[in-house]
Amino acid sequence: MKTYTLVLATLLSFTSAYAMDRLQADSLIAQAGRTYAAGDHAKALQLFDSVHTRFYSPALLYNIGNCHFKLNDIPNAILFYERAYKLAPGDVDVRANLDLARQQVVDRVSELPKFTLGSTWAGLRGGNDPDQWARRALWCTLLTFLILALATLATKRSMRRALYAASGLGVLMTLVALGFAAYRHKELTDDSAAIIMTAKVDVRSEPRAASTNLFVLHKGTKVTVLDEEDGWCEVELANGSVGWAPPSSLVRI
Amino acid sequence: MRLRNFMVVLFFCTGCAFTVAQQITFSARTDRSSIAVGEYVKLTVSLSNARENFAPPSFGGLVVVQGPFDNSSLININGRISGTVSRTWVLTATAPGKYVIGSAKVRVGGGSIATDPITIEVTKATTRPSDPYATRGQSRDPNLFITIASNKNKAYVGEQVVVTYTLYSRYANLETSNYDMPQLDGFWADNVDIGDPKWEDQLKQVNGLQYRVAEIKRQVLIPQRAGQLRIAPFAMQCIVNRTLFNRGAVFDVKSNAVEINVASLPPNPPPSFKGAVGELSMVVKVDRTTVQANEAIEVAVTYSGRGNLKLLDAPALNFPNDFETYDPKVTDRITVNASGMSGSRSYEYLVIPRHEGEYPLEPISFSYFDPRTGAYRTIQGEPLTIVVSPSDGGPTAAVQRPSKSDVELLGSDIRYIRTGDLLLRERDSHLFGSAPWIAGMAAPVLGFVLFVGWRKRRDAAARDIAGTRRRKADSLARKRLDEAAAALKGSDRATFYNTLSKALNGYLADKFGLGPAELTRESILSRFAGNEGGGELAAAYERLMQECEMARFAPVEERPREQLYDDAVALIARTEQLMRA
Numbered sequence: 001m002k003t004y005t006l007v008l009a010t011l012l013s014f015t016s017a018y019a020m021d022r023l024q025a026d027s028l029i030a031q032a033g034r035t036y037a038a039g040d041h042a043k044a045l046q047l048f049d050s051v052h053t054r055f056y057s058p059a060l061l062y063n064i065g066n067c068h069f070k071l072n073d074i075p076n077a078i079l080f081y082e083r084a085y086k087l088a089p090g091d092v093d094v095r096a097n098l099d100l101a102r103q104q105v106v107d108r109v110s111e112l113p114k115f116t117l118g119s120t121w122a123g124l125r126g127g128n129d130p131d132q133w134a135r136r137a138l139w140c141t142l143l144t145f146l147i148l149a150l151a152t153l154a155t156k157r158s159m160r161r162a163l164y165a166a167s168g169l170g171v172l173m174t175l176v177a178l179g180f181a182a183y184r185h186k187e188l189t190d191d192s193a194a195i196i197m198t199a200k201v202d203v204r205s206e207p208r209a210a211s212t213n214l215f216v217l218h219k220g221t222k223v224t225v226l227d228e229e230d231g232w233c234e235v236e237l238a239n240g241s242v243g244w245a246p247p248s249s250l251v252r253i
Numbered sequence: 254m255r256l257r258n259f260m261v262v263l264f265f266c267t268g269c270a271f272t273v274a275q276q277i278t279f280s281a282r283t284d285r286s287s288i289a290v291g292e293y294v295k296l297t298v299s300l301s302n303a304r305e306n307f308a309p310p311s312f313g314g315l316v317v318v319q320g321p322f323d324n325s326s327l328i329n330i331n332g333r334i335s336g337t338v339s340r341t342w343v344l345t346a347t348a349p350g351k352y353v354i355g356s357a358k359v360r361v362g363g364g365s366i367a368t369d370p371i372t373i374e375v376t377k378a379t380t381r382p383s384d385p386y387a388t389r390g391q392s393r394d395p396n397l398f399i400t401i402a403s404n405k406n407k408a409y410v411g412e413q414v415v416v417t418y419t420l421y422s423r424y425a426n427l428e429t430s431n432y433d434m435p436q437l438d439g440f441w442a443d444n445v446d447i448g449d450p451k452w453e454d455q456l457k458q459v460n461g462l463q464y465r466v467a468e469i470k471r472q473v474l475i476p477q478r479a480g481q482l483r484i485a486p487f488a489m490q491c492i493v494n495r496t497l498f499n500r501g502a503v504f505d506v507k508s509n510a511v512e513i514n515v516a517s518l519p520p521n522p523p524p525s526f527k528g529a530v531g532e533l534s535m536v537v538k539v540d541r542t543t544v545q546a547n548e549a550i551e552v553a554v555t556y557s558g559r560g561n562l563k564l565l566d567a568p569a570l571n572f573p574n575d576f577e578t579y580d581p582k583v584t585d586r587i588t589v590n591a592s593g594m595s596g597s598r599s600y601e602y603l604v605i606p607r608h609e610g611e612y613p614l615e616p617i618s619f620s621y622f623d624p625r626t627g628a629y630r631t632i633q634g635e636p637l638t639i640v641v642s643p644s645d646g647g648p649t650a651a652v653q654r655p656s657k658s659d660v661e662l663l664g665s666d667i668r669y670i671r672t673g674d675l676l677l678r679e680r681d682s683h684l685f686g687s688a689p690w691i692a693g694m695a696a697p698v699l700g701f702v703l704f705v706g707w708r709k710r711r712d713a714a715a716r717d718i719a720g721t722r723r724r725k726a727d728s729l730a731r732k733r734l735d736e737a738a739a740a741l742k743g744s745d746r747a748t749f750y751n752t753l754s755k756a757l758n759g760y761l762a763d764k765f766g767l768g769p770a771e772l773t774r775e776s777i778l779s780r781f782a783g784n785e786g787g788g789e790l791a792a793a794y795e796r797l798m799q800e801c802e803m804a805r806f807a808p809v810e811e812r813p814r815e816q817l818y819d820d821a822v823a824l825i826a827r828t829e830q831l832m833r834a
Contacts, residue, residue, distance in 0.1 A: 022677065025677055026677075055678060056680050057677050059676060066669075096667075133685070181685045
C-alpha cells in the first residue's frame with residue numbers, strides 16, 4: 001500500500017496538473033522531506049513545488065525557500081521566505097533564514113524597522129491568519145446572540161443585566177475579530193512588495209529605456225512597486241529612492 | 254741524510270783535491286709515464302757536475318703533492334769525482350687527461366741547457382672516486398674550497414635533509430673571517446650542534462691530494478614546499494699565511510650551490526594527517542583510568558622516531574565537556590645529529606573530571622607520511638574509558654568552577670526545513686468574505702430577531718385570559734367527552750351523565766367567558782344572539798342539558814345514552830363552526 005502511494009506520488013509529481021487531494025499532498029511532502037535530508041535539494045524543490053500548485057502554508061513556503069537557498073538561488077529563496085514571513089510574521093525560523101539569505105544580497109539598503117501586527121501579536125495563537133479571525137468573529141456573533149436570547153428569557157433583573165453586559169462584550173470582541181481579519185486580509189492581498197530576480201537591473205528616471213539611469217539594483221533586493229504602466233514598474237527602495245524598472249526583472253511577493 | 258751527504262762532501266773536499274772537471278748533464282725524468290687520477294708520479298730534475306740553481310719546470314696542470322726535495326751526491330770512482338744535485342717533486346692529477354711537464358732550464362757557463370718535456374697520461378681513477386662535492390670544489394681551486402653537501406637530492410615536503418658545510422684547505426696557515434650563511438628559501442632549518450669548528454685530526458684525501466678538513470656547519474633542513482629548492486652558495490673570506498711580518502693573501506671562497514628536488518606529498522591524506530613526515534610511532538599513556546571527581550589525570554601522548562618532530566602539532570584530544578583541561582606540557586627529547594632529527598616529543602595533558610560518571614574517550618589517531626615507502630601510515634590509539642567516582646572530599650572540598658566562555662559560532666547555515674504536518678490550506682479558498690461566512694455571520698442575527706418575535710406573540714397571548722379559555726374550550730370539551738365515552742362503554746350511568754353535563758357546561762362557560770353562576774339560559778341565549786342560527790343552538794343546548802340533569806337525579810332516560818352523546822359531540826362541533834365563521 002505504501003509503495004503504491006509512493007509510486008502514485010512520484011507519478012503525480014511529474015504530472016502536477018493532476019488533481020491532488022490532501023492525502024497525496026502529505027505523502028509528497030514526506031517524500032520531499034526525505035529527499036531534502038538526503039541532500040537532493042533539486043528533487044525536493046520539485047516535490048514541494050508540485051504541492052504548492054494546489055496548497056499553501058507558511059511552512060511549505062519556508063521549505064521551498066530552503067530548497068532555493070541550498071541550490072544557491074538567493075532571489076527565489078528570499079522571495080519564498082518573504083511570502084512565508086507575510087503569512088507568519090512571528091516565525092523565528094523564517095526570520096533567521098531570511099536574514100541569512102539577505103546577507104548574500106549585494107545591495108545594502110538601510111531598511112527602517114517596520115511595525116507589523118504579526119510581530120506584536122505573535123503571542124496570539126494563529127493570530128496572523130485572516131480566516132482564523134473570521135472564524136472567531138463567527139463564534140463571537142453566535143455567542144453574543146445566544147447570550148442576548150438568554151437575557152430576554154431571564155426573569156431576575158440582576159441576571160438580565162449581567163447577560164446584557166456579557167452580550168455587549170461579545171459585540172466588542174466580534175468587532176475586534178472582524179477588524180483583525182480585515183487588517184490581515186488587506187495585508188496579505190497587498191502585493192506591492194517585490195524582489196529583484198535578475199542579476200542586475202538599471203532603474204531609470206522615466207518609464208523609457210533611453211532615460212537617465214538613476215541606480216543599479218542587483219538580485220535579491222526588496223523593492224516596493226508603486227505604480228505600473230506601459231510595461232514599466234515604478235519601484236521604491238526602502239531608503240526612499242524611486243525609479244522605473246521593467247516588470248520582468250522582479251516578482252511580487 | 255743531508256747531514257751525511259754534507260759530511261761526505263766535506264770529507265772529499267778536505268781529503269782529496271778536485272782533479273778533473275767532469276761533463277755537465279741536466280735531465281728530467283719521471284718514475285712512470287702514466288698514472289690514474291689520484292696516483293702519484295715522482296718528477297726528478299738532476300744536474301750533474303755543476304752547482305747552479307735551476308728554475309722548476311711548469312707542471313702543466315699537475316698538482317704538487319710533496320716537494321720539492323733537494324738531494325746532492327758526490328761519487329768518487331777511481332779518483333774521478335762526479336757530483337749530482339737533484340730536485341724531486343711528487344705530483345698528481347685531479348682529472349684524467351694528457352699532461353705535459355715543461356722543460357726545466359739551467360744556465361751553466363756561457364750557455365743554457367734545457368730538459369726535454371715529459372708527457373704524462375692520466376687515466377680515470379680505477380678506485381671509486383671520492384666525494385663528488387669535494388671533486389667539484391677541487392676543480393674550482395685545488396688548494397682552498399668549501400663544499401655544501403646534502404645527504405639526498407630528492408625529498409618529499411617535510412622530509413629532513415642533512416646539509417654539511419665543509420672547508421678544505423691545503424694551506425698550513427689559514428684564518429677565516431666573516432662568512433655569510435646561505436639563504437634558505439622554502440626550508441625550515443635547525444642547526445646540528447657540532448661545537449666550534451676545528452680541523453679534523455685526519456687529513457682527507459681528495460683525488461690524491463691531502464687536505465685539512467673542517468666542518469663549519471651542519472644543518473637539518475625540512476622543505477616546506479614542493480619544487481626545485483636551492484641552497485645558495487656559502488661565501489667565506491680566508492686569509493692565508495698571515496704571520497707577524499706578512500699580511501697574507503686574502504681569498505674569497507665560495508661554495509657550490511645545492512639544488513634539492515622536493516616532491517609534494519601524495520594526494521588524499523588521511524583526516525588525521527597534520528604534516529608529520531618520517532618514521533614515527535605514537536604511544537598514549539594515561540596514568541590512571543579510575544579516579545574520584547576533582548582528581549587530576551595525566552594523559553601523555555608521545556611521538557617518537559625519526560622525522561620532523563619539532564614541527565609536530567599538539568594532538569587534537571576531545572575530552573568530554575565535564576573535564577577541565579589545561580594546555581599540554583610539551584617535553585622534547587629530540588636530538589639533531591648527523592643523521593637528522595630523531596627522538597621523542599610528548600604532550601602531557603592534565604585533565605580534571607568534575608563530575609562522576611563513565612566517560613569514553615575517543616581513540617586518538619595519528620597519521621604520518623613515510624618517505625621510505627612513499628605512503629601515509631595511520632596509528633590508531635586504543636579507546637579509553639575513564640571511570641569517575643563521586644568525590645569523597647565532603648562539603649569542605651573546594652569546588653572550582655570552570656570559567657564560562659561564550660558559545661563559539663563555527664559556521665552559519667539556514668535552519669532546517671519543517672517536517673510533519675505543514676498545516677496545508679487550499680489555495681484561493683478564503684473564509685473571510687466568502688458567501689458561507691457572510692451567511693454564518695447573519696444567521697445568529699436573523700435567529701435572534703425571529704426568537705424575539707415569537708416571544709412577543711406568546712406573551713401577548715398569555716395576557717388574553719378569556720381568549721385563551723375560548724381557544725381551549727373545544728379541546729377541554731373533547732377531553733370530557735372522551736371521559737364520557739369511556740363511561741358509556743363501561744355502562745357507568747352516573748359518571749356518564751356527570752361528565753357529559755360537565756363537558757357541555759364547561760364548554761359554554763369557557764367559550765363565552767362566563768363564571769359557573771352566570772351559566773343561565775338567558776345569558777347563553779344572549780351570547781348566541783349575534784350569530785345566525787344561534788337561537789336554535791341555544792335551544793339544543795338547553796334541551797340537552799335538561800335531559801342530562803333529569804337523568805342525573807332521576808332514573809329516567811328519554812333516549813338511549815349513545816344518541817345523547819352523539820348529539821353533544823355534534824352540537825359542540827357546530828358551535829365551533831359557527832364561532833369561526
